[in-house]
Amino acid sequence: MDTLNTIDIARMQFGLNIAFHILFPSISIALGWILVWFRVQYARTGAPAWLSSYKLWTKVFALSFAVGVVSGIVMSFQFGTNWPGYMNTVGNVAGPLLAYEVLTAFFLEATFLGVMLFGMNRVPGWVHLLATVLVAVGTTISAFWILALNSWMHTPAGHTVLDGVIIAQNWWDVIFNPSFPYRFTHMLLASGLTAAFLVAGLSAWRLLKAPGDTAAANTLRTGVLIAATLAPLQILAGDMHGLNTLKNQPAKIAAMEALWETQKGAPLVLFGIPNERKRINEFVIEIPRAASIILRHESDGELKGLNEFYPDIPPVPVVFTAFRVMVGMGFSMLLISWAGAWRLRRRDNPRPRWLLWTFAGFTFAGWIATLAGWIVTETGRQPWLVTGILRTADAAGKVSEAQIGASFTGYIITYCIMLLAYIVVLTHLAAEGTDPKEPVAASGDAP
Amino acid sequence: MSLDLPLIFTALMGISILAYVVLDGYDLGVGMLMAAADDHEQNLMVASIGPFWDANETWLVLGVGILLVAFPVAHGIILGALYLPVATMLVGLMFRGVAFELRLKALGWHRELWNWLFWFGSFLASFTQGFMLGRYITGFESGFGYFLFAMLTGASLCGGCVLLGATWLVLKTEGPLQRKAIAWGKWGLLWVALGVAMVSLATPLVTETVRNKWFDFPRTIALMLLPTASFGAGIAVWFTLRGLGRGTWHVEWMPFAGAVSIFTIAFAGLAYSLFPYVVIDQLTIWDAAAHPSSLQFVLWGALVVVPLIIAYTAFSHRVFWGKARAGLYE
Ligand code: HDD
Ligand code: HEM
Ligand code: HEM
Numbered sequence: 001m002d003t004l005n006t007i008d009i010a011r012m013q014f015g016l017n018i019a020f021h022i023l024f025p026s027i028s029i030a031l032g033w034i035l036v037w038f039r040v041q042y043a044r045t046g047a048p049a050w051l052s053s054y055k056l057w058t059k060v061f062a063l064s065f066a067v068g069v070v071s072g073i074v075m076s077f078q079f080g081t082n083w084p085g086y087m088n089t090v091g092n093v094a095g096p097l098l099a100y101e102v103l104t105a106f107f108l109e110a111t112f113l114g115v116m117l118f119g120m121n122r123v124p125g126w127v128h129l130l131a132t133v134l135v136a137v138g139t140t141i142s143a144f145w146i147l148a149l150n151s152w153m154h155t156p157a158g159h160t161v162l163d164g165v166i167i168a169q170n171w172w173d174v175i176f177n178p179s180f181p182y183r184f185t186h187m188l189l190a191s192g193l194t195a196a197f198l199v200a201g202l203s204a205w206r207l208l209k210a211p212g213d214t215a216a217a218n219t220l221r222t223g224v225l226i227a228a229t230l231a232p233l234q235i236l237a238g239d240m241h242g243l244n245t246l247k248n249q250p251a252k253i254a255a256m257e258a259l260w261e262t263q264k265g266a267p268l269v270l271f272g273i274p275n276e277r278k279r280i281n282e283f284v285i286e287i288p289r290a291a292s293i294i295l296r297h298e299s300d301g302e303l304k305g306l307n308e309f310y311p312d313i314p315p316v317p318v319v320f321t322a323f324r325v326m327v328g329m330g331f332s333m334l335l336i337s338w339a340g341a342w343r344l345r346r347r348d349n350p351r352p353r354w355l356l357w358t359f360a361g362f363t364f365a366g367w368i369a370t371l372a373g374w375i376v377t378e379t380g381r382q383p384w385l386v387t388g389i390l391r392t393a394d395a396a397g398k399v400s401e402a403q404i405g406a407s408f409t410g411y412i413i414t415y416c417i418m419l420l421a422y423i424v425v426l427t428h429l430a431a432e433g434t435d436p437k438e439p440v441a442a443s444g445d446a447p
Numbered sequence: 448m449s450l451d452l453p454l455i456f457t458a459l460m461g462i463s464i465l466a467y468v469v470l471d472g473y474d475l476g477v478g479m480l481m482a483a484a485d486d487h488e489q490n491l492m493v494a495s496i497g498p499f500w501d502a503n504e505t506w507l508v509l510g511v512g513i514l515l516v517a518f519p520v521a522h523g524i525i526l527g528a529l530y531l532p533v534a535t536m537l538v539g540l541m542f543r544g545v546a547f548e549l550r551l552k553a554l555g556w557h558r559e560l561w562n563w564l565f566w567f568g569s570f571l572a573s574f575t576q577g578f579m580l581g582r583y584i585t586g587f588e589s590g591f592g593y594f595l596f597a598m599l600t601g602a603s604l605c606g607g608c609v610l611l612g613a614t615w616l617v618l619k620t621e622g623p624l625q626r627k628a629i630a631w632g633k634w635g636l637l638w639v640a641l642g643v644a645m646v647s648l649a650t651p652l653v654t655e656t657v658r659n660k661w662f663d664f665p666r667t668i669a670l671m672l673l674p675t676a677s678f679g680a681g682i683a684v685w686f687t688l689r690g691l692g693r694g695t696w697h698v699e700w701m702p703f704a705g706a707v708s709i710f711t712i713a714f715a716g717l718a719y720s721l722f723p724y725v726v727i728d729q730l731t732i733w734d735a736a737a738h739p740s741s742l743q744f745v746l747w748g749a750l751v752v753v754p755l756i757i758a759y760t761a762f763s764h765r766v767f768w769g770k771a772r773a774g775l776y777e
Contacts, residue, residue, distance in 0.1 A: 059552070062548055063545075063548045063549070063552075065501075066501070066544050066545055066547065066548045067544075067545055069501055069504070069544060070540055070541040070544035070545060071541065072508075073504065073507065073508060073537065073540060073541075074537045074541070076508050076511055076512065077511060077526060077533055077537060079515065079522075080511075080514075080515065080522045080523055080525070080526030080527070081526045081527060081530050081533055081534070084522075084523025084524070084526075084527055085523075087515065087519040087520070087522055087523050088519060088520060088523060091515065091516075091519030091520075091522070091737060091741075092519070092737050092738045092740070092741040093741075094515075095512075095515045095516035095517075095519060095737060095741060095745075096516055096741050096744050096745045098512055098515065098516070099509075099512045099513065099515075099516045099745050099748075099749075100745070100748055102505065102508050102509045102512045103509070103748060103749060103752045103753070103756070104748075104752055106505045106508060106509075107502060107505050107509075107756045107759075107760070108756075108759070110501040110502040110504075110505045111502045111756075111759050111760055111763050112759070112763075113501055113502075114497070114498030114499060114501065114502065114763050114767070115498065115763055115766055117497070117498070118494075118497055118498045118767065119498070119766050119767070122766050122767065123766055162738070165738070167738045167740055167741070168740055168741060168744070169740075171744055399527055399530050403530050403531050404530075406531065406534075407530065407531060407534035410534060410535070410538050411534070411538070414538050414541055414542065418541065418545050421545065421549055422545075425549060425552050425553075428552070429552065
C-alpha cells in the first residue's frame with residue numbers, strides 16, 4: 001500500500017509540473033514568431049504603432065519565457081528524481097534526445113533572448129531582427145526534440161533490447177517515429193492558437209478600456225486573423241492525428257470514444273458517463289455510426305472496444321471527458337475566430353463590444369484546449385509509460401512519501417503564486433496598453 | 448583504437464558544471480547582494496545580469512543533461528538521494544527567475560516583495576547547491592556530522608557566489624556602487640577563504656577515499672600546488688580590490704578573473720578527489736556509462752554545436768560589454 005501511495009503522489013507531482021510548464025511554452029513558441037511579424041512590420045513601415053506593439057508584446061514574451069525556463073529546469077530534474085526506472089530502461093534513447101534539445105535549442109534561445117530584450121539600441125537593426133528570429137527558431141527546435149521523445153514514448157520505433165535495456169538502433173526511426181509528425185504539427189498549431197487568442201484577448205481588453213488605441217486595434221486583427229487561419233487546420237490535423245492513433249494505440253481511441261464492445265458501425269457518444277466498474281456508459285446521447293464514419297470513413301467500419309484490451313486500459317472517464325473538452329474548444333475557436341474575422345475584415349470596421357468581450361473571455365482558451373489534449377494523450381497511454389516496453393508503475397523511484405509530499409506542497413505553493421502574478425501582470429500590461437504617457441516608465445527605468 | 452567515451456563525457460560534464468558554477472555564481476551573488484543595495488543600485492545590478500542569467504542557467508541544464516545521457520544509473524541514484532535539496536533549489540531558482548521579470552513590472556510593496564524573493568531565491572539556490580555538494584562528496588552518508596559538513600559547504604558556496612557577484616559588479620558598474628562592490632568583494636573573499644580552509648580540512652576527515660588520495664607521499668607535495676595557487680589567487684584578488692578602491696590599480700577585470708581562478712582551482716581539487724567515481728565509493732564512470740551508441744550520437748552533435756554555443760555566447764558578452772546601464776528593455 002505504501003509504495004502505491006508514493007507512486008500516486010509522484011505521478012500527481014509530475015503531472016502538475018509538466019502541466020504548469022506547458023502553459024508557457026505553448027505561448028512562447030508561437031508568440032516568438034508573432035513578434036518577428038511585428039518586428040518586420042516595423043522595419044518595413046516604420047510606423048510607431050508597430051514598434052509599440054512589439055515592445056509591449058516583448059514584455060509579455062519575456063515574462064512567459066522566464067516562467068517557461070524556470071519550470072522547464074524543474075522538468076529536467078524530474079526524470080531522475082521521480083522516475084529512475086525510466087532512465088535505467090530507456091535512458092539510452094531519452095538522454096540523447098534531451099541533450100540535443102539543450103545543445104541546439106536552449107542555449108540558442110536563452111542567449112539571443114538577451115540580445116533581443118536588451119540590445120535594441122546596442123546592435124544594428126538587422127542584427128536585432130536576426131536575434132528575434134533566432135529566439136523563435138530556438139523555441140520551435142526545442143518543441144521538435146521534446147515531442148520526438150514524447151512521441152517515441154507513445155509509438156516506440158528504431159530500437160532493440162539488450163539485457164533488458166533499450167538501445168537505439170536507428171536514430172532516424174527513433175526521432176521520426178510513427179506518431180511524431182502528427183503530434184509535432186498538432187502541437188505547433190496548438191501553440192499558434194494559444195498565442196493568437198492571447199494576443200486577441202488582451203488587445204480586446206485594452207480596446208474595451210481605450211477604444212481609440214491603434215496599436216491594440218492592429219494586434220487584435222493580427223490575433224483574430226491568425227486564429228481564423230489556424231483553427232480549421234487544427235481540426236484537420238487533429239483528425240489525422242486520431243487516425244494515426246487508431247493504427248498505433250487502438251486502446252486509447254476506444255477510451256476516447258468510450259467504446260466498450262468491438263462493433264461495426266460504432267456510434268459517436270456525444271454525451272455520457274462511462275462506468276468503469278460495469279464497463280458500460282450511462283445517460284448516453286449518441287449519433288449512430290458516426291464514430292465508424294469519422295475513424296474508418298465507412299458507415300459499418302469495425303472499431304475495437306476496450307474489452308479487447310482489458311485489463312490494460314486507461315482511466316476511461318478522464319480520457320473521454322478531456323477529449324470532449326479539447327474538441328469542444330476546437331470548434332468554439334473556429335466559430336469565434338471566423339465571426340471575428342468577418343466583422344473585422346476591413347481595418348476601419350466598427351468593433352462591437354460583444355465581440356471584444358468574447359475575445360477577452362477567450363484569452364486563455366488555448367491553455368484549456370492544450371491541457372485537455374495532453375491529458376487525452378498521456379492518460380490514454382496508461383498503464384504504459386513507454387508503450388509495450390515499460391509500465392508506469394515499474395519506473396517509479398523509492399523516495400519516501402514524506403519527501404515527495406513535502407516537495408509536492410512546495411511546488412503547488414510556488415506555482416499558485418507564479419500563476420497568479422503572471423495573470424495579474426498580463427492584464428495590467430494590457431490595460432495600460434502602449435500609451436507612452438502611461439506609467440510603463442514608472443515600472444523602474446524600463447520604458 | 449576506440450575512444451574512451453565515459454572519460455570524454457566526464458570531462459564535458461565537468462566543464463559544464465564549472466561553467467555553471469562560475470556563470471550562474473556571479474548572477475546568484477548579485478542577487479544575494481541586492482539585500483544590501485538601494486533602489487537605484489538594485490536596478491543597475493539587475494541590468495548588469497539581465498542579458499545573461501537565462502543562458503547562464505542553461506549550463507545547469509546541460510550538466511544534468513550530460514549526467515543523464517552519459518550515466519543514466521548515476522543520474523537516478525544522485526537525484527534520488529538529493530531529492531529534497533534539489534526540490535528546494537528548484538523552488539529558489541523559480542522564484543528568482545520570475546522575480547527578475549516581475550520586479551520590473553510591479554510597483555510599491557509588490558516591488559519590495561519581488562525584490563525580497565529575488566534575494567531569497569538566489570540565497571536558497573546557492574546554499575542548497577553547496578549543501579548538495581557536501582552530501583555528494585560524502586557519498587550521501589547519513590549522520591549529524593555529515594549534515595554539519597553539508598551545511599558548511601552550503602555556507603561556503605554562498606560566500607563564493609558573493610565574491611563572484613561583487614567582483615562582477617566591480618567590472619560592470621562605476622561610481623558609488625562600484626565602491627560598495629569593492630567592499631562587498633573583500634568581505635566575500637574573507638568568507639571564501641574561511642570556507643575553503645574549513646572544507647579542505649574537513650573533507651579528508653569525513654571521507655576515507657579522499658584522504659587516501661591526498662595523503663599519498665610523494666604525490667602530496669605536487670598536490671600542494673593547488674592550495675598554493677588558490678592562496679595566490681586570493682591574495683591577487685585582495686590587493687587588486689584594495690588598489691581599485693584607492694585608485695592605485697586600474698585593471699577592473701582582475702578581481703573577477705581572480706575569483707574565477709579560485710573556483711577553478713577548487714573545482715580541480717574536487718575533481719581529483721572524486722575521480723574515477725560518479726557516486727563516490729559506489730559507481731565509477733565506466734560502471735555507470737550509457738551504451739556507446741548513445742554516447743557517440745551525442746558526441747558528434749556536441750562537436751558541431753558546442754563551438755557555435757561558445758561563439759554566440761562570446762558575441763552576446765561583446766554586445767553588452769562595458770558598464771551596465773539602468774534602462775532595461777532598450
Ligand atoms: C511543445 C513544447 C514543449 C514541451 C512538451 C516541453 N517543453 Fe520544455 N520548453 C519548451 C518547449 C517544451 C520551450 C518553448 O522551448 C521553452 C519554454 C520557454 C523557454 O525558455 O523554452 C522550454 C523550456 C525548458 C527548459 C529551460 C530551457 C532554458 O534554460 O532556456 C527546460 C530545462 C525544459 N524546457 C525541459 C523540458 C522537459 C524535460 C520536458 C518534458 C518532459 C519539457 N521541457 C516539455
Ligand atoms: C507538455 C505537455 C504535457 C502534459 C500537459 C503532460 C501531462 C501529463 C499527465 C497529466 C500525465 C499523467 C497521466 C496519468 O497518470 O494518468 C502524464 C504522464 C506522463 N508524461 Fe506527460 N505531459 C506532457 C508532456 C510530456 C513529455 C514531453 C514527456 C516526456 C518527454 C512526458 C512524459 C510523461 C511521463 C514519464 C508520464 C508518466 C508519469 C505519470 O503517469 O504521471 N510528458 N503527463
Ligand atoms: C476539433 C479539433 C481537434 C481534434 C479532432 C483533435 C484531436 C486530437 C487527438 C486525436 C489527440 C490525441 C493524440 C493521441 O492519440 O496521442 C490530440 C491531442 C492533443 N491536442 Fe487536439 N484535437 C483538436 C483540437 C485541439 C485544439 C484546439 C488544441 C489546442 C489549442 C489541441 C491541442 C492538443 C494537444 C496539445 C494534444 C496533445 C499532444 C499531441 O498528442 O499532439 N487540440 N488532439
